[in-house]
Amino acid sequence: MELNSIKPAAGAKHAKRRVGRGIGSGLGKTAGRGHKGQKSRSGGYHKVGFEGGQMPLQRRLPKRGFKSHLLKFNAEISLTALNNLGLAEVDVLALKQAGLVSELAKVVKVIKSGEISTAVKLSGVVATAGAKAAIEAAGGSLA
Incomplete structure (x- = not known):
């Protein structure tokens, strides 16, 4: 083995996916995000537990129980x-x-x-x- 022949293991390295770089790349135009909608926009997502405006499950269920700090x-x-x-x-x-x-x-x-x-x-x-x-x-x- 020589220093100039050292290579990483097969499958250890892979090329970063460059999206939005033209039609020939296969990931041009919408860049793999589909068409329109919140998830296609930059910075467009929701918080955990968000149900599209519907009252979320953790707020629909009643509060129960009590643990005394004493x-x-x-x-x-x-x-x-x-x-x-x-x-x-x-x-x-x-x-x-x-x-x-x-x-x-x-x-x-x-x-x-x-x-x-x-x-x-x-x-x-x-x-x-x-x-x-x-x-x-x-x-x-x-x-």
Whole structure:
């Protein structure tokens, strides 16, 4: 191989299509844009979702749902996670240090998911009715 014989791979290069350069090129006159209409004009196109003036789909459909921006301050913890924690007294700070709830959490709720066998004293943490019953059955308490 010599420097003067190096060529790009077959099909890697192709000639740029020169439109509007006469009848002999095959792309003269309308330059491949057809006849008249918005799409034949320079700068003539529409925005995404435009339906020709008809009310667009995203505006015809009703708005639904709501996501509270305050949800990031709420956290949940299961009975299983509480059992695996292995602490006698649990508060929000202990849960944050263990990495079970986010640092932003202000309200922590214990949900009845799994089982608890150790007695745990909760302070500053709320619990569902089922979770409260399970904690008290295991000898724990809520403050």
